[in-house]
Amino acid sequence: MQNDWLDIGDFCIPLALKWRTLIYDWSPALLKFYLNAFQMTLPDQSNLVRWGKSTEKTCYICGKAVGTAKHLLVGCKVLLDSGQYSRRHDRVLEVIREVVSLSVARAQKGITTNERSVGFVREGTRAKKSNVKPYSILKAALDWTIMMDTYEKQYKIPEDICASASRPDIFLFSRILKRVVMIELTVPWETNIPKDNTIKVNKYYELTNELTRNRFVVDLYVVEVGARGITAKSLYNLLKDLGLSRTHINAFL
Numbered sequence: 001m002q003n004d005w006l007d008i009g010d011f012c013i014p015l016a017l018k019w020r021t022l023i024y025d026w027s028p029a030l031l032k033f034y035l036n037a038f039q040m041t042l043p044d045q046s047n048l049v050r051w052g053k054s055t056e057k058t059c060y061i062c063g064k065a066v067g068t069a070k071h072l073l074v075g076c077k078v079l080l081d082s083g084q085y086s087r088r089h090d091r092v093l094e095v096i097r098e099v100v101s102l103s104v105a106r107a108q109k110g111i112t113t114n115e116r117s118v119g120f121v122r123e124g125t126r127a128k129k130s131n132v133k134p135y136s137i138l139k140a141a142l143d144w145t146i147m148m149d150t151y152e153k154q155y156k157i158p159e160d161i162c163a164s165a166s167r168p169d170i171f172l173f174s175r176i177l178k179r180v181v182m183i184e185l186t187v188p189w190e191t192n193i194p195k196d197n198t199i200k201v202n203k204y205y206e207l208t209n210e211l212t213r214n215r216f217v218v219d220l221y222v223v224e225v226g227a228r229g230i231t232a233k234s235l236y237n238l239l240k241d242l243g244l245s246r247t248h249i250n251a252f253l
Contacts, residue, residue, distance in 0.1 A: 011193050012230050037228040042069045073227040074189045086151035089187045092225050093169055096185065096238075097148055099252065100170060103242040104146060107138035136243030137219055139177055147171040162214055166207040179217045182207075183238065190226035197222050197234065 026034075036042045045067025048054035059067035062078040072079070079085055138144065147155040149167040157164055161173055161180070170183035182204060188196045200222040211218045219241075224232035239249045 011197075011224075011234075012190060012226070012232050013236060034229055037069060037073075040069065044069045044072060070189050074187075074192075083151050085187070089185060090150045090152075092187055093148065093150065093185050096183065096223070096235075097146065097170060099239060099242060099244070100146060100172060100183070103136060103138050103244075104144045104172070106243065107136065107140055107144055108142050109140075135241075137181060137241045138172075138243065139174075139179070141174045141176045143176050144172060144174050147173075161216065162207065162211050164207050164210060166204065168204060168207075168220075173216075177217075178215055179219075180211050181219045181221070183221045183223065186222070186224045187227055188224060190228060190230050193224045193226065193232050197224060197232075 033042070041047065045054065045057045045060060049057040057066050059065050059071055059076060061067075061072070062076050064077075065071050065075065074085070147157075148170050149155055154167060155171070157167070157171060158173075161175070168182040168184045170181075170185075172181040172183070173179065184200045184204065186193075186196045186200060201220070204220055204222075208218050208220055221234065221238045221241075223235040223238050225235060226232070236249060239252060244252070
């Protein structure tokens with residue numbers, strides 16, 4: 001676990017297991033899995049052999065690779081081909097979509113702002129709390145539209161915006177503002193987060209350029225949630241730019 005953090009500490013949000021979370025939010029089975037996953041002590045085939053409880057270390061699903069936790073969570077071809085990894089990805093994506101929908105609803109009501117106020121306090125008096133809402137990339141507009149790409153259902157970018165076959169996981173656009181927000185989610189093994197982030201950024205380089213040539217302002221967010229549950233700082237940055245307060249972000253993560 002410590003070696004993992006040496007590799008991913010700069011990219012991920014540190015573990016913050018609070019007593020309230022452990023007591024009220026997590027089942028004993030979930031907590032057991034979470035802790036064992038990071039200690040590399042899950043009862044996978046490789047560990048069962050190491051503990052003397054089995055003589056077969058091959059993955060019991062594909063029957064080819066060594067059955068480690070990493071293989072089972074992100075590397076088994078049978079699970080990949082059957083759509084299990086994609087469905088897990090889509091469940092995480094749906095949660096992110098709910099946050100995006102909330103931010104869009106606020107933008108459509110015109111309550112977001114990109115203004116930051118600077119207040120001056122007279123000597124001997126207390127500062128008053130500002131009513132200025134958190135900054136959000138979603139400026140006030142009534143035509144924000146959300147499109148989401150999943151294993152079960154795909155979309156196509158409207159041709160008047162961009163003639164492209166690319167499909168980021170979430171494609172959010174406003175024709176009035178000429179603005180596009182693209183969100184691409186990856187659920188990798190945590191130590192692969194930096195590499196996968198670079199791959200996904202490069203994947204949408206051409207689409208970003210094409211949208212820019214069409215005079216759209218483009219924001220691309222490549223975010224990661226690790227297969228063992230650790231969230232990358234990229235997700236925090238997305239939530240912050242969507243206008244969530246620090247309290248709401250911490251509750252979400």
